[in-house]
Amino acid sequence: AQKITQTQPGMFVQEKEAVTLDCTYDTSDPSYGLFWYKQPSSGEMIFLIYQGSYDQQNATEGRYSLNFQKARKSANLVISASQLGDSAMYFCAMREGPDGFKTIFGAGTRLFVKA
């Protein structure tokens, strides 16, 4: 069975510094997709970044980058130059199979950015 683990319930980072949010996963399917979402207090889930299991390079989207270590089954999110608006809950998620619809989410990490 697939599983997503986020071991950091809460993280603090100073404004303008970089922060890494951890995510490990477990699946027996060779084809899967990994996602990171941001959820501010308003509730909307905002897509940040995607990494496919067959992608050779780590994904990057602006200030977000994904440190994908396939052998370790980890997909950590790196946020560079943190901003106050980055304070939110961050969820790591995995979608299994080429035509699978099921996506499971980790427990989430609450990020607090300090001024």
Add this chain to the structure above:
Amino acid sequence: DTEVTQTPKHLVMGMTNKKSLKCEQHMGHRAMYWYKQKAKKPPELMFVYSYEKLSINESVPSRFSPECPNSSLLNLHLHALQPEDSALYLCASSQFGQAKQETQYFGPGTRLLVL
């Protein structure tokens, strides 16, 4: 444009009421999803529609009844709910295909309170 809209934003209902949540997307996506999210928890998948047909029903109680009138619309009919059903209900949509096309885009959610 990656917009998914949901109405209403907030809903308060009694246990004997019948209400509906609505979701709409105009991205041409052919898969649509309903999630339930309790406070401080990750979203949990309830239903998936693909090409307007119900693909996944995660053993959700029958007091929740999904409906997909067309490829752009998704409804969730609520009847005889319990207080424990109070949660944030999120709608999402995605395209079919490989890699980043699998990304689910979420609406802002409906905050439901059952009294």
